[in-house]
Amino acid sequence: xxxxxxxNAPDAPTAQRIVPAVTAFILSSHGDLLLERRSDNxxxxxxxxxxxxxENIAGAVTREVLEETGIExxxxxxxxxxxxxxxxxxxxxxxxxQEFSLxxxxxxxxxxxxxxxxxxxxxxxxPDELGSLKISPTTRLRLDHGFKADPAxxxx
Numbered sequence: 001x002x003x004x005x006x007x008n009a010p011d012a013p014t015a016q017r018i019v020p021a022v023t024a025f026i027l028s029s030h031g032d033l034l035l036e037r038r039s040d041n042x043x044x045x046x047x048x049x050x051x052x053x054x055e056n057i058a059g060a061v062t063r064e065v066l067e068e069t070g071i072e073x074x075x076x077x078x079x080x081x082x083x084x085x086x087x088x089x090x091x092x093x094x095x096x097x098q099e100f101s102l103x104x105x106x107x108x109x110x111x112x113x114x115x116x117x118x119x120x121x122x123x124x125x126x127p128d129e130l131g132s133l134k135i136s137p138t139t140r141l142r143l144d145h146g147f148k149a150d151p152a153x154x155x156x
Contacts, residue, residue, distance in 0.1 A: 002092040003040045007137050012088045015098035022060045023048030023139075024106045025079050025146035026071070028124050033143070034108070035133070036068055036119035044125075044133040046103070046142065049118075061104045069122045070114035073106035079146045080154035087138050103142045 006012035023046040026034040035044045047068040051060040058075040065073045082101040090096045115122045125133070130143065145154050 001040060004090045005041065005043075005136050005138065006088045006090065007084075008086045009088075012086075013090050013096045015085070015088050016096050018083075018098045018100050020051040021049060021099050021101045022051060022057060022064060023101055023103045023142060024061050024065050024073060024075075025103055025142065026065065026073055026106045026108055028108060030124075032124035032126055033130070034065075034069060034071060035123060035125050036115070037121040039118055039120050042120070042134070043139070044135045045139045047119075047122075048101070048103075057102055057104065061106060065106065066111065068116050068118050070111045070116075071108050072110040074109050075104050075106045077105040078153040079103040079105055079142060082138065082142065084138075103146065105146065 025046060028034070034047065036047055037044050047065045048061070049064040049068070051057065055063070061075050062073055065071055080103050082099070082103060085098050088096060088098055113122055113124070127147065135143070
């Protein structure tokens with residue numbers, strides 16, 4: 001299934017529902033960032049996905065990161081809560097959602113790096129490389145917040 005993200009776009013479709021989701025800001029001990037090139041839109045982003053019934057936030061983060069990247073993580077904090085109604089996601093099956101996303105900080109604790117059906121490519125990326133990658137504006141905002149040492153979570 002493919003998706004198209006709209007952010008402050010006058011031609012964006014109207015959201016039908018709001019969905020709780022998570023993303024993970026993960027730095028290696030060398031300061032590299034774990035990113036995946038998504039199979040649904042070809043853009044680079046942080047691993048993450050929808051929170052499933054019966055899961056807490058940390059459980060959703062650890063499950064999604066492991067499924068999408070092969071890396072085991074420990075959740076250590078919150079970068080921010082992102083629920084801007086100007087960010088709408090349209091899926092090829094006709095669903096249109098406003099995302100309610102919690103971006104968490106996490107540390108890698110094990111696993112083996114690998115791509116999944118949801119990722120075309122998974123890599124540890126140097127912060128210097130970020131400018132050359134195709135990344136959505138909403139992901140760039142989360143990355144900017146993640147790289148700031150401010151321990152307070154943001155509400156966006």
